[in-house]
Amino acid sequence: MSSQPKHDIFQAIADPTRRQLLRLLADKELPVTVISKHFPMSRTAVSKHLRILSEAGLVGEQKVGREKRYRLQAEPLIELKQWLSFYERFWENKISMLKHFVENEETADRKLVTSDRNKRESEE
């Protein structure tokens, strides 16, 4: 039902306020009124940030009575991890990479550029 990335993950986490929101909602389930007390902005502004996070699938909503509680949904961050995994070798094996790079610059390109982007399994 939820967690369908209409919004870009990278863009969703680009904003520091939204990162704080994720942090706050990591282990708690809170309504907007409570959340907005932690931030120096209006409820509406917080609500909009939550909407963006929601559209990115990073937070889930649950209606409890007349309040709507938000909670972290970390799964979409896997995409970020996958993206990042490509670059890990560049700092982990930096010395060997550099050596390899100097040795055969041209051919090394192809091998590294080939990316196997795992298609994610169909979530509902």
Add this chain to the structure above:
Amino acid sequence: MSSQPKHDIFQAIADPTRRQLLRLLADKELPVTVISKHFPMSRTAVSKHLRILSEAGLVGEQKVGREKRYRLQAEPLIELKQWLSFYERFWENKISMLKHFVENEETADRKLVTSDRNKRESEE
């Protein structure tokens, strides 16, 4: 060395064009004229994106004759990895987390909400 993050990493990688740039410069060292051929925008626009990446410390510059070659510098992405590592347990141990969550949901939640509500009432 150099490359002190004037720009935010999260913001730097938020733009899809800049992510493509990183990808392109991962294993190659290229000048702007060559780079901009891969993108449907002007050299100036590409140059600006490169500047932002440079200020975030994600690309390095090297002058070769009259051209300036750009190359990936992946080290600042470690910050991203660290940020991400906090959230990994939320999808890796999802089942156990969920269990933990359900167990303490009522008490933890109520405590927060009520304390907040009391605080507000006493404020007025």
Add this chain to the structure above:
DNA sequence: GTTGCATTTAATCTTTTAATTATAAAATTC
């Protein structure tokens, strides 16, 4: 020196984003 190429900077424009206040809608409590 001058010419030619690569790149950056400056000024400008358009679009997006973030925030506000005010109003409306939904649900609980009396």
Add this chain to the structure above:
DNA sequence: GAATTTTATAATTAAAAGATTAAATGCAAC
């Protein structure tokens, strides 16, 4: 049903981002 609380929506404003064209800087070759 009326009042209160929680949240969402609308209209608006201000700031930031992305891109463009045109002018300027830097270097190498002549």
